[in-house]
Amino acid sequence: MRLVPSPGSPGSFWEDRQDRRHCGVDLYASSGSKVVSIEDGIVLEVGTFTSPGIIPYWNETFYVLVENESGSFAKFAELVEVEVRAGDRLSSDQTVGRVGPVLNTEKIDDDAPAYIKSLKEAGDSSMLHFELYESRPEVSDRYLGGNWFGPGKPEGVLDPTGRLVAISKE
Numbered sequence: 001m002r003l004v005p006s007p008g009s010p011g012s013f014w015e016d017r018q019d020r021r022h023c024g025v026d027l028y029a030s031s032g033s034k035v036v037s038i039e040d041g042i043v044l045e046v047g048t049f050t051s052p053g054i055i056p057y058w059n060e061t062f063y064v065l066v067e068n069e070s071g072s073f074a075k076f077a078e079l080v081e082v083e084v085r086a087g088d089r090l091s092s093d094q095t096v097g098r099v100g101p102v103l104n105t106e107k108i109d110d111d112a113p114a115y116i117k118s119l120k121e122a123g124d125s126s127m128l129h130f131e132l133y134e135s136r137p138e139v140s141d142r143y144l145g146g147n148w149f150g151p152g153k154p155e156g157v158l159d160p161t162g163r164l165v166a167i168s169k170e
């Protein structure tokens with residue numbers, strides 16, 4: 001796992017992306033890197049997270065929503081491969097899936113949002129997008145691709161930075 005972004009830096013929780021706010025933390029890792037659960041839990045949902053059918057410059061990626069034993073809810077997103085299914089019991093450190101490029105850079109043109117163009121310039125969009133909630137996340141039309149559009153914030157969303165920093169030191 002690469003460094004957890006510090007508050008305010010690119011990929012950090014609630015980063016201001018001009019037209020949107022970041023609902024989680026981005027952990028960049030080379031394509032194919034394993035993503036593991038943070039504690040024991042149960043897989044509640046596996047679904048599509050991004051796809052070219054939603055936004056042309058998105059590749060198809062998936063999310064896994066896990067109810068952790070401690071009562072929190074972890075969302076592992078922007079996975080190109082998923083190795084679990086809804087209903088599976090997970091143990092801490094079990095492989096959930098693998099990361100890969102989220103963006104199709106050939107489809108990003110000058111009309112794309114500034115934030116997306118900055119990712120294209122960085123040349124690397126292989127990452128885990130991780131969200132943490134104190135209650136099961138609800139569907140909202142303000143939420144898309146791990147970002148929040150407009151006022152307010154997702155119900156129950158938590159800043160996972162401290163937790164991820166602690167795990168990265170284990």
Ligand SMILES: [Zn+2]
Pocket residue numbers: 022024025026128129130146
């Ligand atoms: Zn993200």
